[in-house]
Amino acid sequence: MNLLEVKNVSFSYNKAANKKERKTKNKTDNNKYITKAAINNISFSVKNNEVIGVIGHTGSGKSTLMQTLNGLIKPDSGTVYFKGNNIFLNKKELYKFRFKIGLVFQYPEYQLFEETVFKDVSFGPKNMGLDEENINKRVTEALNIVGIKKDLFSKSPFDLSGGQKRRVALAGILAMKPEVLVLDEPTAGLDPVGRKMLLNSIINYKNQNDAAVIIVSHSMEDLAKISDKLLVLNEGNQVAFDTLNNVFKNRERLQSIGLDVPEVTKIMIALKEKGLINNDEVYTVKEAADIITNTFRGCCND
Amino acid sequence: MIKDVSFGQYISKNSLIHKLDPRLKLFLLIAYIIFIFLASNAYSLLFITAATFFILFLSKISLKTYFKNIRMIIPIIIFTSLLNALYSGGGTLLFSYGFIKIYTSGIYRACFMTVRIISLILISSVLSYTTTPTDLTDAIESLLSPLKYLGLKNAVHTMAMMMTIALRFIPALIEETDKIMSSQKARGASMESGGLIKRIKALLPILIPLLISSIRRSYELAEAMESRCYNGAEGRVRMKEMHFINKDYFSFAFSIVVFSVTIILNILF
Ligand SMILES: Nc1ncnc2c1ncn2[C@@H]1O[C@H](COP(=O)(O)OP(=O)(O)OP(=O)(O)O)[C@@H](O)[C@H]1O
Ligand SMILES: [Mg+2]
Numbered sequence: 001m002n003l004l005e006v007k008n009v010s011f012s013y014n015k016a017a018n019k020k021e022r023k024t025k026n027k028t029d030n031n032k033y034i035t036k037a038a039i040n041n042i043s044f045s046v047k048n049n050e051v052i053g054v055i056g057h058t059g060s061g062k063s064t065l066m067q068t069l070n071g072l073i074k075p076d077s078g079t080v081y082f083k084g085n086n087i088f089l090n091k092k093e094l095y096k097f098r099f100k101i102g103l104v105f106q107y108p109e110y111q112l113f114e115e116t117v118f119k120d121v122s123f124g125p126k127n128m129g130l131d132e133e134n135i136n137k138r139v140t141e142a143l144n145i146v147g148i149k150k151d152l153f154s155k156s157p158f159d160l161s162g163g164q165k166r167r168v169a170l171a172g173i174l175a176m177k178p179e180v181l182v183l184d185e186p187t188a189g190l191d192p193v194g195r196k197m198l199l200n201s202i203i204n205y206k207n208q209n210d211a212a213v214i215i216v217s218h219s220m221e222d223l224a225k226i227s228d229k230l231l232v233l234n235e236g237n238q239v240a241f242d243t244l245n246n247v248f249k250n251r252e253r254l255q256s257i258g259l260d261v262p263e264v265t266k267i268m269i270a271l272k273e274k275g276l277i278n279n280d281e282v283y284t285v286k287e288a289a290d291i292i293t294n295t296f297r298g299c300c301n302d
Numbered sequence: 303m304i305k306d307v308s309f310g311q312y313i314s315k316n317s318l319i320h321k322l323d324p325r326l327k328l329f330l331l332i333a334y335i336i337f338i339f340l341a342s343n344a345y346s347l348l349f350i351t352a353a354t355f356f357i358l359f360l361s362k363i364s365l366k367t368y369f370k371n372i373r374m375i376i377p378i379i380i381f382t383s384l385l386n387a388l389y390s391g392g393g394t395l396l397f398s399y400g401f402i403k404i405y406t407s408g409i410y411r412a413c414f415m416t417v418r419i420i421s422l423i424l425i426s427s428v429l430s431y432t433t434t435p436t437d438l439t440d441a442i443e444s445l446l447s448p449l450k451y452l453g454l455k456n457a458v459h460t461m462a463m464m465m466t467i468a469l470r471f472i473p474a475l476i477e478e479t480d481k482i483m484s485s486q487k488a489r490g491a492s493m494e495s496g497g498l499i500k501r502i503k504a505l506l507p508i509l510i511p512l513l514i515s516s517i518r519r520s521y522e523l524a525e526a527m528e529s530r531c532y533n534g535a536e537g538r539v540r541m542k543e544m545h546f547i548n549k550d551y552f553s554f555a556f557s558i559v560v561f562s563v564t565i566i567l568n569i570l571f
Binding site for chain 2: 067072095098099103104105108111112113123124128172173
């Protein structure tokens with residue numbers, strides 16, 4: 001069964017202003033700007049233990065879409081179902097879904113506020129109304145997953161490094177044990193080691209809790225490494241929601257919206273064109289290395 | 303959403319009023335306000351109100367936009383009208399009920415005050431609609447510049463700079479607040495329920511990150527300014543020098559005529 005299902009969701013900012021603009025600007029040909037929605041008729045779904053990667057050019061509506069998933073933004077039309085329940089059905093119950101659908105914002109480190117790391121991570125579980133023992137257990141677990149050592153627990157979150165802050169903020173969401181984890185560019189601004197650690201934490205959490213993950217990233221490489229399916233957005237429209245193979249097969253379409261296949265795939269495509277290998281449906285460096293060594297081991301041994 | 307709070311009312315249009323020197327606009331606004339108060343009879347008040355409407359027309363901004371500002375002060379208008387209507391005796395008695403007595407002069411006073419308040423609001427809106435906040439602070443700085451003869455040159459400059467920076471930061475702060483509120487809501491924070499103490503406590507997760515990011519921002523800005531050798535008013539020149547041009551002289555002359563006619567009408571009737 002689908003854990004989270006998004007059906008025909010559309011949303012545009014600043015409706016009042018748009019209406020006014022429409023009146024005054026109708027004479028000039030500015031209709032495109034006026035009627036432009038931040039997201040337009042998006043539909044996709046995600047199952048347990050599945051990772052969906054979301055890509056699109058800057059301003060394509062990724063962050064907007066992520067905020068509709070846990071009800072921070074109410075779509076103008078369409079809706080979101082969690083385990084078959086329309087999350088927007090009852091306004092008073094909406095906040096409960098936020099514990100089930102955990103959203104980690106772009107640059108989440110700016111949300112930290114408590115005196116200690118431990119207290120900050122327990123903010124979410126406290127809001128859930130859990131008892132002390134349960135809270136402590138979850139917080140410790142979450143901080144473990146993101147790789148924050150025990151000696152940092154009682155430090156002020158403001159004394160941490162950027163990457164550590166980011167991980168603490170992620171732990172703040174993980175401690176609520178969401179069944180769907182939504183991440184908006186979690187690795188932006190981190191160094192390669194930091195990125196790898198963060199992605200590993202996310203995958204570990206997913207595997208331990210059988211959770212679904214929806215992750216926005218500008219890095220095709222990162223997404224190719226961890227995603228089962230890709231959702232491609234362009235100017236608020238859904239260009240594709242499909243498996244990696246199917247999305248990357250149509251390279252022209254990706255290029256036409258300013259995206260491309262991962263770097264390593266470009267190499268493999270070039271090698272295939274030269275007739276050196278016979279499979280270019282490869283999206284991670286590891287797979288590529290395997291294929292290349294296997295192909296050429298044969299050739300060089302004789 | 304919190305973003306809807308409009309800040310800075312500047313509306314970009316290509317009109318005579320928009321192009322006037324902001325210093326002149328500020329100066330004339332003050333003059334118009336004084337003369338609206340000086341207009342002491344119906345003729346002079348109606349005349350200067352008509353002039354005000356002419357200026358609104360010149361600004362190419364719709365009357366509807368202007369009247370939006372008036373909507374907000376309707377309670378004040380009603381309150382002053384009532385006070386005036388009730389407390390001025392004179393003329394014939396129109397209406398009486400118990401101790402409430404309304405005379406023709408009361409009605410006249412009420413109308414007079416209403417027109418006066420509306421003109422004041424309208425003429426002030428012209429300035430805020432047609433001048434960018436930055437131009438406005440520049441204008442204030444230059445109008446306050448005579449203070450430099452009192453040895454206050456740096457103080458005037460610092461104040462104007464602070465105003466400019468504050469204006470520049472308000473939209474950024476609003477955006478930031480919005481973002482932090484969403485982040486905390488995503489962690490299940492509720493801001494709309496509970497008693498007073500609970501609500502104040504619920505503000506902390508928003509205020510602390512906001513405060514910290516403001517401090518961070520101001521450090522960054524201070525460093526950016528210093529690395530560009532900013533050191534106060536000393537030796538600072540402007541990128542856009544303000545000059546009076548024909549439009550400005552014309553508008554000044556027009557306003558002088560309006561003010562003179564207002565005074566003449568005051569004296570004649
Ligand atoms: N708070 C807002 N108010 C008005 N318009 C907004 C707001 N946030 C985003 N938009 C507009 O909605 C569109 C989609 O923005 P969104 O932030 O969802 O893009 P994005 O795909 O996340 O971009 P990025 O990769 O840069 O983060 C953009 O055109 C943007 O200008
Ligand atoms: Mg974004």
